[in-house]
Amino acid sequence: MDEAPDRAAGLPEDEAGFTALVREHGDAIFGLALRRVGDRGIAEDLAQETFLRAWRARAKYRGEASVRGWLCTIAVNVVRDWARRKGRRPAESFEPVFVDVASSADDPAARAEVAEAIGRLRTALGLLPANHREMFLLRERDGLSYAEIASVLSCPIGTVMSGLARARERLLEAVSG
Amino acid sequence: MNHHEARMLASALADGELEPARLGELDEHLASCDPCRAFAGALPQLSVLAAALPREHAPSELPHRVRARLSEGSPPTIRVPRWRMAPALAAALVVALVALLVGSVPIVRVPSAEAARALSRISSLFIERELTTFDESGRPDTVTRERLWFKAPGMIRTESETDGRKTLVIERPGLRYQEDHNGRFLNTGMLPSTTPLPEPLTPMLAILGGTSGDGPVVLGRPTRRIELMFGGERREALVDAETFAVLGVTESLVLGKETFEGDRVVATKRTLALEYNVDVADSLFRVPEGATVIDHGAEPRPLGTLTAPPAGPIEGLALVAAVAGSEGEAILYAKGAFQILVEIDGLTALPSPSRTQTTFVGSRRATLVLPLFGLPEVRFSVGTHRVAVRAPLAPPLLQELARQMYPSDGE
Numbered sequence: 001m002d003e004a005p006d007r008a009a010g011l012p013e014d015e016a017g018f019t020a021l022v023r024e025h026g027d028a029i030f031g032l033a034l035r036r037v038g039d040r041g042i043a044e045d046l047a048q049e050t051f052l053r054a055w056r057a058r059a060k061y062r063g064e065a066s067v068r069g070w071l072c073t074i075a076v077n078v079v080r081d082w083a084r085r086k087g088r089r090p091a092e093s094f095e096p097v098f099v100d101v102a103s104s105a106d107d108p109a110a111r112a113e114v115a116e117a118i119g120r121l122r123t124a125l126g127l128l129p130a131n132h133r134e135m136f137l138l139r140e141r142d143g144l145s146y147a148e149i150a151s152v153l154s155c156p157i158g159t160v161m162s163g164l165a166r167a168r169e170r171l172l173e174a175v176s177g
Numbered sequence: 178m179n180h181h182e183a184r185m186l187a188s189a190l191a192d193g194e195l196e197p198a199r200l201g202e203l204d205e206h207l208a209s210c211d212p213c214r215a216f217a218g219a220l221p222q223l224s225v226l227a228a229a230l231p232r233e234h235a236p237s238e239l240p241h242r243v244r245a246r247l248s249e250g251s252p253p254t255i256r257v258p259r260w261r262m263a264p265a266l267a268a269a270l271v272v273a274l275v276a277l278l279v280g281s282v283p284i285v286r287v288p289s290a291e292a293a294r295a296l297s298r299i300s301s302l303f304i305e306r307e308l309t310t311f312d313e314s315g316r317p318d319t320v321t322r323e324r325l326w327f328k329a330p331g332m333i334r335t336e337s338e339t340d341g342r343k344t345l346v347i348e349r350p351g352l353r354y355q356e357d358h359n360g361r362f363l364n365t366g367m368l369p370s371t372t373p374l375p376e377p378l379t380p381m382l383a384i385l386g387g388t389s390g391d392g393p394v395v396l397g398r399p400t401r402r403i404e405l406m407f408g409g410e411r412r413e414a415l416v417d418a419e420t421f422a423v424l425g426v427t428e429s430l431v432l433g434k435e436t437f438e439g440d441r442v443v444a445t446k447r448t449l450a451l452e453y454n455v456d457v458a459d460s461l462f463r464v465p466e467g468a469t470v471i472d473h474g475a476e477p478r479p480l481g482t483l484t485a486p487p488a489g490p491i492e493g494l495a496l497v498a499a500v501a502g503s504e505g506e507a508i509l510y511a512k513g514a515f516q517i518l519v520e521i522d523g524l525t526a527l528p529s530p531s532r533t534q535t536t537f538v539g540s541r542r543a544t545l546v547l548p549l550f551g552l553p554e555v556r557f558s559v560g561t562h563r564v565a566v567r568a569p570l571a572p573p574l575l576q577e578l579a580r581q582m583y584p585s586d587g588e
Contacts, residue, residue, distance in 0.1 A: 015247050022240040030235030044236050048359075051243045121226050139192060140227040146194045164192070165185040172219050175226060 011058040011067065018058075022051050025068050028142045029075045032152075035134065036079045046082055050075040069148030072138065076152050117175045124174030132167040135160055178206045180213055187217035191224070238362060241471055245360045299430075301457040302327040304377065305450040311443055325375060332462040333375045347464055354464045361468035377431035377448075389413070395432040396451050412436045 012018045029050050034043035053074050054061075061070055125133055131153060138144045138152060146164075150157045186203040189195040195203070207214045308321040323337040333348040344357040353364040392400035392415040400415040417430035434446040 015244055018247065019240045019244040022243045026235035026239045027233060030239065031233035034233050040236075044239060044242075047235060047239060048243055048246065052246055055243075055247055118226055121223075136227070140224060146189070146192070161185045161189055161194075162181070165181065165188040168188055168220060168223060169184060169216065172216065172223055175223065176219070 011054075011061050013058070018051075018055055021067065025071050026051075028068055029071055032072055032075050032138075032142075033079055035137075036076075037082070042082070046075065046078050050078045053078065065148050065151070066144070068142060069144045069151065072142065072144060072148065072152045076154075120174045121171055124171050128167055128170060131155075132163045132170075135163045136167040136171070139164060178202055180210065183207065183210065183213045184216050187213065188220065191217070191220040238364065238471060241362065241469060242359045245469065299453045300329045301455060302375075302453045303450070303455070303457065304448060304452075306377075307445075307447045307449055309445050309447075311441075311445075313441075315441065326457050326461050327375050328457045328459075328462065332459075334461045335375075347462055349462055349464075352464070354468060356465070356468070361465070363464060363468040363470045364472075365470060366472045392416075392433070395448055398430075398432060398451075400432055 012021055026047065030043055030047040033046040033050070034040060037043055037046065050071060054071055057074075061067075065073070125136070128136070134153060135149055138149045139146075144152065146157050146160045149160045153160070183203060183206040186195055186199055187207070190200070190203065207217060303324070303326050305322070305324045308323060310318045312318040319339055321337050321339040323335060325336075326334040331349065333346075335344075335346045335348075337344045342358055344355070346356075347354040355362050355364075389402050389404045392402035394400065395415060398417050400417060403414045403416050404412070413435045414431050415433035417432055432448045432451070434444075435442050436444040
């Protein structure tokens with residue numbers, strides 16, 4: 001997870017402040033769009049539109065959700081609108097992930113073990129059902145709450161709870177080899 | 178309570194989402210169930226591993242572009258899907274390649290004209306193309322007309338128009354100018370493009386797929402038809418037969434392409450005009466004034482002496498240029514290698530075939546850029562570190578990587 005979402009924080013009213021918000025959440029929104037459309041150029045356009053919609057709707061943001069969760073919900077709608085216009089279903093693609101050896105481990109054997117575990121995690125993530133993978137990434141990497149994930153994925157909170165547990169079961173099986 | 182319910186609750190507890198009223202029943206189950214207790218105990222470790230997965234990075238211009246549009250109130254515009262190039266996932270060219278760099282500091286230069294010229298017998302190019310996407314009923318959906326000029330080393334001008342919307346891109350080493358509906362932006366201090374040769378002119382390494390016979394003659398040039406399969410999507414490229422050879426390609430000229438879903442063509446790319454090794458005016462690559470400047474901070478600068486692996490011992494991999502990044506990292510441009518294993522100080526990482534992603538090897542950052550067409554690039558931190566670069570993958574793993582890049586629908 002990158003950082004805790006800034007729940008209850010207001011949205012900046014000025015352009016400079018809003019641009020800083022784009023910097024803070026741009027990767028998450030871009031990544032969410034990219035996983036659905038599989039094209040960096042289109043994902044960037046959709047990320048732009050997400051932030052423009054958020055700018056126009058900033059007065060409606062009441063802080064019930066984190067800013068990131070609110071932006072993710074807008075982004076999913078933007079992708080859905082785009083897909084409807086293009087007459088296509090958003091693809092569930094998977095950006096390959098990478099081996100990252102924990103630099104804090106001094107023992108080379110331990111580092112190799114960590115690298116191996118991450119490699120297995122990467123492979124297992126790719127094999128998860130798309131909605132389970134998305135739940136896992138939204139939770140672990142973007143720090144969204146269950147309610148926010150449910151809103152983004154248009155499903156009940158119970159489905160998020162169940163999906164996350166199943167995703168973690170499979171990932172742990174893979175990681176523990 | 179069954180095991181799945183217990184794991185849902187344990188998972189929610191780890192996320193801080195469990196209702197306190199349910200803690201008792203979870204505790205009760207865990208007290209008598211070793212597997213579920215092990216599951217609950219392993220969740221923090223899984224979070225740590227998940228945190229190590231790098232995320233997708235938005236283009237650095239995104240905040241600038243959004244800001245430029247905040248006050249415009251301009252209607253949102255979404256570009257058409259860009260042509261997804263066939264990845265240069267090599268099949269058989271992969272051999273154990275090892276280059277050892279003893280990490281003294283390198284001499285750094287932008288890709289030289291000589292290096293660019295060494296990659297191709299074509300030093301200038303003009304091509305006009307039409308890119309068409311088709312809707313589900315087979316009717317043309319969007320049509321993009323594109324004109325591209327290239328001049329070694331790495332100067333590219335691309336003019337394109339889709340649905341009346343025009344885009345101009347001028348690229349030079351370290352610089353990229355773009356003018357479109359979002360405004361005019363000049364990116365300076367950029368790392369030189371990894372594709373100093375533009376698609377469709379490219380030193381191809383090898384192709385995952387194979388020839389399926391002769392293609393049509395395009396603008397007087399005979400072509401070979403190359404078929405590629407990715408995640409159920411089929412593409413066929415028409416490649417200049419004179420310069421193309423399967424495995425051991427030194428350069429190729431892609432003159433046409435079709436993308437299929439099943440038997441349905443979803444996109445085509447058609448060459449309308451082609452000239453090369455003709456005079457191309459430098460003025461075409463002059464950057465207009467008045468653009469919003471975004472400085473990325475990289476500059477070519479001498480750093481010392483590069484103890485680079487000679488091209489000779491590295492079968493299929495020849496270094497052609499080195500460049501300094503803004504953080505002192507060195508970037509090597511290599512020709513002819515493929516999927517590469519990066520090793521630093523005995524630690525290894527296998528960068529994915531993604532276009533620009535960063536891998537950490539220990540605390541050292543390495544970026545491998547494998548443009549779908551163009552030059553593989555290995556970027557690594559400099560210092561006293563031993564860096565090995567290899568391409569050890571067997572074809573099945575390449576297939577797996579291709580599957581990850583192009584997953585099937587309905588996964």
